[in-house]
Amino acid sequence: MSGDAGVVEGPLQGYHHETYVVPLPGWTGEAEPVRWKCREPRPGLLWFDRRCFASEEELLRALQGRIEGIPDLIQAGSAGLQRFIEGETLGALFGSGGEIPSSLLGQIVSLFGQLARVKPDSLTAERTCTSVYRAAEGDTDGFLERLILFTEEEVYQRNMPDFKGLFYDLGLESASFGKLREQVSGLTSRPFHLLHADLHRENFVVDGAGRLWTIDWELAMFGDPLYDLATHLYLMRYPRDQERRMIERWREVVAPGGSDGWEKDLPKLLAFKRAQSVFTDVIRTALSLEGERTADTGVLARAGDRIRQVLSAATVPLGIGVPAPESVTAALGRWCEEQAKSAEVLAGAAVPGGA
Template sequence: MDAMALYEEACANENALSGFYHRNVRVEDGSRPLLVRIPGPGAEPMDLTLWPEPDVLKAIRPYVTRAPRLVHAGVDPVFQIHEFIEGRRVDEIAQDGKPLPDLVLDGVERFFAEVLAVPATALGAVPAGWPGDGDTRGFARLVLDFARGLRDRADASTDALYRALGVPDDPCGLLLERADAELVQRPFRLLHGDVHRKNMILSDGAGLVVLDWELALWGDPVYDLADHLHKTAYTASDRARVLAGWERVAPVDCRAGAPSGLAFYLGCEEMKSALVDTVRWGRRIAAAEVDRERRVLAEELRAKLLAAGAHWDGGPTPEAAEIEDAVLRLLV
């Protein structure tokens, strides 16, 4: 395999499937399909990260049976080559809010069973200052401090938009107070950190495969469950089934205080989603050329802000028309 030739072919390909942090291009090495994964230019870090993705994929290989296999990791330039997994992305099978087939729901349960069993010894060291094993409150502070940093680094126009939309200067204060009351010690586990419909493929040969391990963390296992539930938009019955499956496969000590922990982290995710999507949806609204598209996006952003409002001490949430006007006044 000529990795550099495949990389150059991928760079020249205009039909890449782009995520937030990477461009993903299918290439052929003889008769073998592969995926070249290239960091996107200048993507703003909107998520907490810990390890390089190739290191994670190497570490989990003996434990997580349904994850992409790393074929090559380039350093200069930085890129990865993964095995290409044939199948359908789960969001193509059923959009947000629609019921999912048994194969997907069973696969999610199996995925959590395997991830929760990955030993710390298989993974890389965590940096100095990372919360110690079981320090769930410390882990929550880490998550919230990162979210606070997203708010603090806003440029002048984004800061003005935050203020116009009722986002407080400190969106994390109330959640930090809740952390002490609602979190109990739980042993840390490997967290994927980004399991949702677009990151899952249903493969005829391998079942459910979870992609994109770039946001993997070492922390409170209930956080991974909350992040997944928040991003996947299950129906009520599918959500109940996923919760029951997680409870079946999670070790007893990982389930300690799980209901209150889950409610807390779901609040964290709603808060962070509003912070991040004020920027992302704001740009989409500003770029939209059709009035109806702008209004739909503004209504979606308003729903995110309303959900977050229960977790911060901010101003009133504007109506969709006011959000649209604020974006066009401040970001265009």
């Protein structure tokens, strides 16, 4: 498509997709070649969040003219391409926990206001959420229950064959989900609208003119607007004063009724995010250790520290304790040994005459 394979950049760093950036001279009539993203989902990956739209590109087309600062799209032959936003991510400019300049904070607030105007019956993009995972309009308790159910069934239970021993060693049992439901029930009803559901620093790109762009809409859904705010606050790690300002400004732009009961419900939704992170972070951390068999280099110990941090943050919503550092390190070591033995068995079975 570019006419020169040497100008293609990639694959870019990313978990869910293999992504390449391709300059296409003349496609937009602009003086300089515009670069476009060509990507496909990586096969065999674990998904820790539900996807509610059939196609991110189809969703972005439906949102053109309704949401500012989202990538343009073109069809180049059989390939659907997103415009590559030239700039730096918010995370590269202002790391986790750092304060965001007021001009950029205002653009995030504006995005929340635009999302609030996109109602479930006003969008043509195909939705794929089954009835099991789709709550009725305004049923915030039902909405959160379905998020818990997805974590329980598609993250915890689905990965049980590979992580049963590690889950047990860390005190993560099925009863934890009952505790979680007790902690977060009783939400106030709020009207649903479109949620990005993954608004963190790496999904915002700042261009050379200081304009904020929002990327990676794969986890978008319709649901409780307070959940989008809770997810954003949890992932952004704002300084305390700026978090307070964000809440105040979000309340000003959300649709009527969208902030009802926020003081009571925001802590519950943040508790869910902390609980959800336990299962995803345990699995991701363990997978990052595949091939490690000892703790001689401190790799297992550092991984254990990360796991203890997420466990500590979720002790109340999950009703769990935090194992001692040496216990977590030992649990990770056992998991690595088990994986190594399983790999050896599979390798032997693949060789003719192997044991």
